[in-house]
Amino acid sequence: MSSAPLIATDGLGKSFGTEPILRQIDLSVGAGRALLIHGRNGAGKSTLLGLLAGLLRPTAGVALLFGEAAYRLEPAKRRQLGLLTHQSFLYANLTARENLEFFARLYDISRPRPLIADWLARVGLAAAANELVRSLSRGMEQRLAWARLMLPDPQILLIDEPFTALDAEGVELAVALLNRALARGAAVVLTAHQATAPAGLAPDFRELHRGRLIAPDTRPHARALVVDPAGARVSFGAA
Amino acid sequence: MGAFGALLRKDLRLELRAGETVLTLIGLSILILVAIVFAFNPVGGAQDAATAAGALWVAMIFAGTAGATQALAAERENGCLRALLVSPLDRALLFFAKMTADLVFIAVGQTVAVIILVLFFNLDFDRRLAAMALPLALGIIGFAALTTLLAGIAGRLRAGALLLPLLAVPLFVPALIAGVKASALALAGAPLADRLIWFKILVAFDVLFTSAGYMLFESVVTEG
Numbered sequence: 001m002s003s004a005p006l007i008a009t010d011g012l013g014k015s016f017g018t019e020p021i022l023r024q025i026d027l028s029v030g031a032g033r034a035l036l037i038h039g040r041n042g043a044g045k046s047t048l049l050g051l052l053a054g055l056l057r058p059t060a061g062v063a064l065l066f067g068e069a070a071y072r073l074e075p076a077k078r079r080q081l082g083l084l085t086h087q088s089f090l091y092a093n094l095t096a097r098e099n100l101e102f103f104a105r106l107y108d109i110s111r112p113r114p115l116i117a118d119w120l121a122r123v124g125l126a127a128a129a130n131e132l133v134r135s136l137s138r139g140m141e142q143r144l145a146w147a148r149l150m151l152p153d154p155q156i157l158l159i160d161e162p163f164t165a166l167d168a169e170g171v172e173l174a175v176a177l178l179n180r181a182l183a184r185g186a187a188v189v190l191t192a193h194q195a196t197a198p199a200g201l202a203p204d205f206r207e208l209h210r211g212r213l214i215a216p217d218t219r220p221h222a223r224a225l226v227v228d229p230a231g232a233r234v235s236f237g238a239a
Numbered sequence: 240m241g242a243f244g245a246l247l248r249k250d251l252r253l254e255l256r257a258g259e260t261v262l263t264l265i266g267l268s269i270l271i272l273v274a275i276v277f278a279f280n281p282v283g284g285a286q287d288a289a290t291a292a293g294a295l296w297v298a299m300i301f302a303g304t305a306g307a308t309q310a311l312a313a314e315r316e317n318g319c320l321r322a323l324l325v326s327p328l329d330r331a332l333l334f335f336a337k338m339t340a341d342l343v344f345i346a347v348g349q350t351v352a353v354i355i356l357v358l359f360f361n362l363d364f365d366r367r368l369a370a371m372a373l374p375l376a377l378g379i380i381g382f383a384a385l386t387t388l389l390a391g392i393a394g395r396l397r398a399g400a401l402l403l404p405l406l407a408v409p410l411f412v413p414a415l416i417a418g419v420k421a422s423a424l425a426l427a428g429a430p431l432a433d434r435l436i437w438f439k440i441l442v443a444f445d446v447l448f449t450s451a452g453y454m455l456f457e458s459v460v461t462e463g
Contacts, residue, residue, distance in 0.1 A: 050462065053321075055321060055324060055325065055461065056462050075329055076327060078327045079326075079327040081325055082325075083322070085318060087317050087321070088317050089319055089322035090317055091253060091313065091317070092316060093253050093256050093257050093313075094256075098249075102249050105242065105244075106242055106246075106326045106327070106328055108242070108327070
């Protein structure tokens, strides 16, 4: 597996007006690696994901995906980028299947029907395939959002609060999907309020505090849920 | 054609399911035409051609503005627009797909408005009425391009729904004048040569705002 960073930032900063939201963010995530960035509300986590996804223009430094500026990433490279936030990115008046069909066409996936059926089954929504998204529960909508995210097999995954609105089974499913992506060499950046990861997922941890990334070893108070490589045992330890 | 077709088909499917945009367009068109009929009390026939043409274009402006606001609102719900921006979709294609959907919705609304106009203004379904189709089509293209571009700006603002008509109406004035003149001349049975200058203005407006949308839409929908 290559260790070249698929995601990197160099002195990345973002201000809205005169208000600095992010300052001097330097990070790097290689293929097959996951980084969980945690911090309080307003720490700048969503802004950082917006910058990495190329949805926001940096006011300082640069965010790089595949070695190219995220803000100007060419469409072919964007095909390898997956973003999931607290919003589902799903059309409420389309059915679960129609939503996936639409995104499959957008990503130019050939012969998408069997793949969509497979993904609906994988996220436990085969029986709800023809239901409008607006009639799904929040948890079901979030599962569908995971299917939408994973449908094109992206190489870079940016996920804001990945386990929000999911029940225990949903979290287990999300962890399995993330591990599958990591196993095929994807790079993953997750954000969360807490420095904890569910059992079975072993990301690196960094804290975002008032717009700055704090090095892991400078936070003696911080404790993260550490998972052994087999995912069989968990314990609390320094992040 | 793949992504463009997918976007257009999705918009039309959403509209067929909810009917919000076209129903808004038709409802507002009827209200505006009724208000104008009461205000001007037309006696019918070609002598009211200018009033009838004006009524139709006023209905298009206000109903079309409301339609454009709703068309892009669906993309903002659940953050769908962000999903489109992150996707490999060419962002200029997004403009053309949204513009085409808007164009279809306005055209449907205007077709109903023309039928109502014929009834209210006691017009005939004849060659004069048919001659109004060209200026109306050119106007709809320009208006769809303008409002799609402006809806991209307005959608990012808190008072966007209010801002859209404030921006769209003044910018549409040149096309509005040309469209009303061309339509009134068509209804009055004037020869094509008399209407040609107005067609040229409408075509110029269409080219200007379609090009502007193509070049600027990416900037207006992406965040700062």
